[in-house]
Amino acid sequence: MSLAIQPVQKRRLATESITKNPANDQAGFTEWRTVYSLPSIRFVAAISKLKVYQTVLTAAGMPIVFALGNAGQLSTDALAIYSAVGISGLVTLTLASYAAANLVGFIYVNEQQDLIKLAYVDFWGRRQESLLETEDLLPSCEQASPSRLRFVSPICLRSDPKKRYKLLNRFGQVSDPQLFEGLFGD
Known part of the structure; x- marks a missing residue:
């Protein structure tokens, strides 16, 4: 079947709903x-996601490097160097994950413009979605503490x-500036 005549399939995505009302039940089936x-x-x-692999590689490699050091195949400092590189890499990736947690990648709005869907990355690098009502958004002018970083806006x-x-202003692409400004007040 060619792509031109395939029916459009609507799939329901896993979302977490902040407020539960009947309008949110139909949210998975709207455009x-x-x-x-x-x-x-x-x-x-x-x-x-890389921090998980870094942890596994560091934890699996330490006994091997230790055994090779005791067997005389590696220098005695090899274990210290391997563990320092592995642990410092893990700390760096963990701090980067904390900074990137709840970073919004996509914002969708439904046809009635009363619900928005935020697709964001969690601490483990997985895509999460949150379904929100537009009245629940707090505009930036009403927030108690404005962002000190100009390129990041909190939602x-x-x-x-x-x-x-977190919303990146500089690197994100806004397809409808008027609607975006109406929602977030930026």
């Missing part, structure tokens, strides 16, 4: 329009002030 996208979100997710919620998402 979503992309308002914001961050092209480098896949790279950020890969960096966040705060009225219902859960502790939950914050």
